[in-house]
Amino acid sequence: MAFLRSILFFVLLLHGFFSPIFAGSVGEEEFSEELLLKPLPDRKVLANFHFETRAPPTDIHGRHHRLFPKAIYQLVQKFRVREMELSFTQGRWNYEQWGGFDPVSSSNAKPPGVELWAAFDVPPDQVDATWKNLTHTLSGLFCASINFLESSTAYSAPDWAFRPFSGSLRYGALPREAVCTENLTPWLKLLPCRDKAGLAAIMDRPSIYRGFYHSQRLRLISTEFGSHEGVDSGIVLEQTLTVVLQPVAQRNSMTYSSGSVLQPTWSISSIFGRKVGGSCVLAKHSTVFLELDRGLVAELKKLQREDGKFEVYDAVSEGSWSNPGFELSVTPDRVIKEVNSLHSESSSILFEFSLEKYSYSEPFDVWFRWKLPVVWSCLQAPFHVSRFLMGSGNERGSIAISLKSTELSEGFHVSDAIGDGCRLRVDVFQIVPWYVKVYFHTLQVFVDGQPQIVTDVVEKIRVSPSEDKVSPGVLEMVLKFPCSVRSAALTTEFDKGFLHIDEYPPDANQGFDIPSAVISFPDFQASVHFLEENSSNNSPILSKFQESNPVLSYTEVLLVPLTTPDFSMPYNVITITCTVFALYFGSLLNVLRRRVGEEERFLKSKEIAPCRCHKDWSAIQIVRQAKR
């Protein structure tokens, strides 16, 4: 026994001694926290928190984790999630002002409310059941009514237009879900330092919920279940919080000769109300980035040229960083430039600030002060997409998606001077609830104001018509437009359906939502490549930027007013209907039953012997009395 125990002890000791070495060699749990700040053209600031937790594959590492949240690990194991994305969003991403082409907007601009999609690694017949269980689990995990996505009327199975997972992908959206701190707190609990230390500590609730856009996102990629070829990287949990905040502008900011106003100065402490008190000790990377996008860099260069100061590009003086256009209070640890093949003249710049040397006693804060008014615009998606309802009344209407080309696609077709052969691909994915009965055959396509034959433009289409009270209507389309297109519009007509009285949700008079459509542009990849010295020590957010994903835009959520019954009046309705029916059937029966001739004969006979009848009646009464 003692021998056995000593062996056990030895084994344990060995394990304890060697496992860190093993883990280090095959991959270890990793956590990184990063914050990307970016000034936006409309005097606002974008802040994008990016937390990434990686767990090595189970068969190497085992089931016990130091950093990776257990809830998520169990969820992945139980539902065999291959990929999943859950986002809670409040407000709308302003594609025109804040850009639609860079990786931040492509992956973090989400439709209002909750959006969830997941791909599973289960047999096709179990996907729906797994999805239903997953929605309930997430609902409990994030304090949200994601469980409403359980109903088959709420989710759909896109085939190819959304993501390339055929069959195993489910997509659902709840546009009306309100997002607040109750959803943020469980999300923060997944971080190893929660919001007690590190970057998450600056998430002052009032400041981040005061913003113009607030999107909290959770993305899971798992290669646990061997259907993937190649490297087995375990589970990656990516948590991002994107907020657009408005720094407080000085009232008496001076106006310049050109009439434009200087952008407001901002700092981390002024927009969040807190300073960064050092990094989370568990984090491998703890970095703050400041991004100046292409348009801004180009404008700044132009300013320099106007000033005539060549090569006085950046000046480091007394710990601050200065430039003719702006000034930074802290010297960045690194300046990373984008490698850009397409637009060689302008490439975005990243300033990197490492948080390792800061602590609570010496918190990190950087302010950004403009010296000159700069007007620039962010990089736009090839088309500006908007969707709206047409028509009025409670009977029918139509949904229109309008695409307006932006500078980018104009530049694209100029550079690609092929002529007629050049075609732009646009993918459309739209879910419509069943009570909005879309007639897909009424699809009309207009290009530059000219009606087109649908088959000329639509290259591929998949429609699954809605089934009443069972499934929503799904439209997936691949459109090919000529590159010279300036504007395009798609319209489909619909009829408004009727719901049963107990199917109306609360506040039914507000109308019903049609979730956002997803428009993607597979010809364009939203990726930014950065010039880096050592790629081994790559920061997760930068490697994320380098992944090539198609440019995505979400359209607006639509509100369809449907006919609603007067809920307060069922009693009146019942009474009136009953009265009408009683009157109708009563008189009908009366008319059918009556024989006028017989009645007259009867009355005549009564006329002849009225007293006899009377006598009979009294006789009966007498008999009755006698019986008593």
Place this chain on the structure above:
Amino acid sequence: MAESNSSKVKPRPIVRIGIFLVSHSLLFSVLCCTAGLLALLLLPVLAKNTYISENALMPGSANPMLSTHDITEANRLVKDIIASNLSLAEAGIEIPRLVARYMSDSGAEVYYHKFHPQLNQFHPLRFFSSSFNPGIIQDNSSCASHGINSVGIIRAPRGDGKEAIILVTPYNSARIELNEALSLGLVYSLFSLLTRVNWLAKDIIWLAADSQYGEHASVAAWLRDYHTPVFSGLGKLDADTCLESNAIYALKENPNTRRISDVFRRAGTMAAALVIKVVNRREETDKDTLSIYAEASNGQMPNLDLINIVNYLAVHRQGLRVKVEKLYSLLDSVWLKIFGEILELLGTVARKLNPQWKFGIPAADYIEGTATLASSMYYQALGVPTGPHGAFRDYQVDAITLEISPKVSLNNEVRRSEFLLRSGRLIEGVIRSVNNLLEKFHQSFFLYFLTAPGKFVSVGVYMIAFALLVAPLPIVAAALYSDANKWGSSSTRDSPDPCLTSTDEPANTRKSWKWLHAAKVVFIVHLWGAIVSLLPYLICQLPESTPTTSMLTWVLLSIFCLRILYWILGSPYLNISVPQPQNREWAILKSVMIAAALIGLGLMSIINFATAQIGAMLMVPMCLMAHPLKLITRGGRLRAFTLTACNLLLGFIGFPPAALLLLKSTMEGFSSINGSDFWSWVESLWAWNSATYLYLGLVHLPCWVLCMHILLHPV
């Protein structure tokens, strides 16, 4: 009665009531008509106080944020507008640009909306449908004649963009007045405030509507493009070429500011719309005044809650005096005053008897209420919107026009700022209330008459008057028909001719089908009515026609048509040639006419209740009284005289042009009457697609003609 009936078949009680009513139809109709008119007069007494029905609105629960700083901004815009108006001849382009620049500077999304004014033409085939193809209309409009609306949209910071609140300021860009500039300034101050607030849940759209082609036209054009845009580029191309030929005004913006495009932008479903106007009143009052206009096309009203919040905030928060339109001529009417005093007396007596009975109102209130009710009813009956808000109602959007006038002249700058602050805070409060709204307006009433800004008569109450007025019609029709049949049968029975008794059966059948002839006459006249109401379409095509000549043409053509129809289908008095004692032809005609009138009124009450109400007031007595003049003279002298006088008077009032002239003369005095008034009135009716026009042509006029037939019946 039971004794006498016991020998016969004893009918069921409901039938007995029917027979009783028919046999006493005269008494019944007199009673019902008087009761109906009385009920109408009692409506101001029965009016209830308005209350805010939707709890989510919470008006006035937040302190207004509009400050004097915002008002100085407003004054800056007003000064700029006035300056640009003085300096530039082409203010038509300059002011929309100026407004758009201000909108853009406050941080909103801005665009220009160019539109072509649409001619109001009578299209008989698409009377109720508002769908049409603008391409056809625009073909001969020149490039110069288009208006430019500047539209600014504030996206609610954390909103989902599903709903929007619309603010409209109509102004004449060609010649802007101070009051219009002030309304622009007022809304601008609010708009710039709303770009900064953090409580917005719905988007805000400010439409600065260029009203040089009419206030309604510009708003309607914008709404049309919002709801039913045309993608196939006919209209677009036209506008684009115009843009190039005109000037490059829109694109020639400061390169440093944001470029203002022509791309139409939207902001979701409209929750409510407010049209804001500032007027410079001549007379001085003790308080700033707010007038509310709510009537949209075909008597549709916005939800009462919208009026309620405006009224509540204006009275209880900003201390404005709220007015709704009233018929001022009624205020001095003597008989109304007497009636009001009687009611007041009755009220006090009742209160003495039982303090719980509180139905009396002061005579002055009664007169005010009646005047307001009359105007409310008149404008609903007319079916013509009373302002640009009417365009919104066509798309089921609740909208009202707020007309704010200061107590002193607008030229006084100090008082002007105070006035702007007060009215700005009012509008801010309304927007904030509507912004709180989760559902669309549905809680409160849609069918109502206002008797004061804070009092209303709901549909359940005002229906009584109409029901009472219409009730005698079926009874009298039945009475006349049964009477005529009885007369007929008695005449055949009394006839000494023995051969008639042998052919009793066919005579009976002929008699029972006698109404067919009357029905034919009624049908012909109604057909004529339809033709008459289509005639203006042809008359409009005539070149160089003044209203008077058009009117004359219309009248002549109508008479001509009637003659032709009679010539083709036979005269109404055809059967008269057969000499028959006690000819009751006219009675059957009258009964069929009454039945047709009843159906017409019933249908109209569904489409536009106020029209049916007023129509019933004019038509029911006329129909009931109609009696051949020849027969009247056979009766007693006094009775004959009163009957003739009543018939003639009612016949005169019942004629639509005469009724209009009478109304105008009481409202504006006899001097303003013009022969072409009726034409222009009718023109406005069809231009606005008012169902009242259909009612006049298809129900009222034929009924009047039939009454005239009966009056002139050669018995």
